[in-house]
Amino acid sequence: MKTREFNPARLDLTKLAQAGTAISGELDVSTRERLAQVQDSSSTPAERKVSWTARAELRSQRGGAKQTWLHLEVQTSLMMQCQRCLEPVDLAVDIAPWFRIVADEATAATLDAELEDVDVLAADGPLDLLTLIEDEILLSLPAVPMHEACPRVIPMTYVAVPPGSPAALPGVFDAATGTQTAPEDEPPEHPFAALATLKLVPRKN
Ligand SMILES: [Zn+2]
Structure with missing residues (x-):
C-alpha cells in the first residue's frame, strides 16, 4: 500500500489501519492560513515545512467493536514574535499525539472527560488530516512565545x-x-x- 493511495485531506482511517502502514508528507506552512497568521510578519520565513507521519490501528476491545486509533508525528518550526524583546523567535514543534477515534461529538465529549490521558477525536467518515495537523501545531505553541535568552537586552x-x-x-x-x-x-x-x-x-x- 503506497502513501499516494491515501488522500490526507480525506483520510479513510479504517483503510489506513487495515493497510498497516504509515503515510507521511510535507506541508507548506504558507498554505495553511492559521499557521501563516501566527508567524512573525517581520520575518520572511524561507520555505517553512511541516513534516508529518500518520498511522492508524484497529484495537480489539472485549465484547465490542474494534476501536480506531490514530498516531500522528509532526515536526516543524515557526517564527513568532518574542513577547519580551519583540525580535523573531524560532519555535521548534515536535509532537506525537495519539487519538482515539469515535463516531460523534457527544461520545467524544463524554470520553474526553473520562479519559484524561487520551485525546478523543470525532470523525464520522473521512478525516481531514491536514486540518488536524494544523490544530495540533497551534495547540502546542506557547501562549507567550519568548526566547530562552533574548539576543538583545531591552534598553x-x-x-x-x-x-x-x-x-x-x-x-x-x-x-x-x-x-x-x-x-x-x-x-x-x-x-x-x-x-x-x-x-x-x-x-x-
Ligand atoms: Zn526575545
Whole structure:
C-alpha cells in the first residue's frame, strides 16, 4: 500500500489501519492560513515545512467493536514574535499525539472527560488530516512565545531620584496620587540601600 493511495485531506482511517502502514508528507506552512497568521510578519520565513507521519490501528476491545486509533508525528518550526524583546523567535514543534477515534461529538465529549490521558477525536467518515495537523501545531505553541535568552537586552537605564522625594522612600509609591504607603516593617539596612534612590525606567530615545 503506497502513501499516494491515501488522500490526507480525506483520510479513510479504517483503510489506513487495515493497510498497516504509515503515510507521511510535507506541508507548506504558507498554505495553511492559521499557521501563516501566527508567524512573525517581520520575518520572511524561507520555505517553512511541516513534516508529518500518520498511522492508524484497529484495537480489539472485549465484547465490542474494534476501536480506531490514530498516531500522528509532526515536526516543524515557526517564527513568532518574542513577547519580551519583540525580535523573531524560532519555535521548534515536535509532537506525537495519539487519538482515539469515535463516531460523534457527544461520545467524544463524554470520553474526553473520562479519559484524561487520551485525546478523543470525532470523525464520522473521512478525516481531514491536514486540518488536524494544523490544530495540533497551534495547540502546542506557547501562549507567550519568548526566547530562552533574548539576543538583545531591552534598553533600560537608571535615573537618579532626588533624595527625599516620595519615589525614593521605601514602601509603595503610588504615582497617580503621589502618596507613599509605608512598609509594614522597617526594612533592615541593605548593603545596596544607596540603589534605592535609583529607579529602573525605560530609556527615552
Ligand atoms: Zn526575545
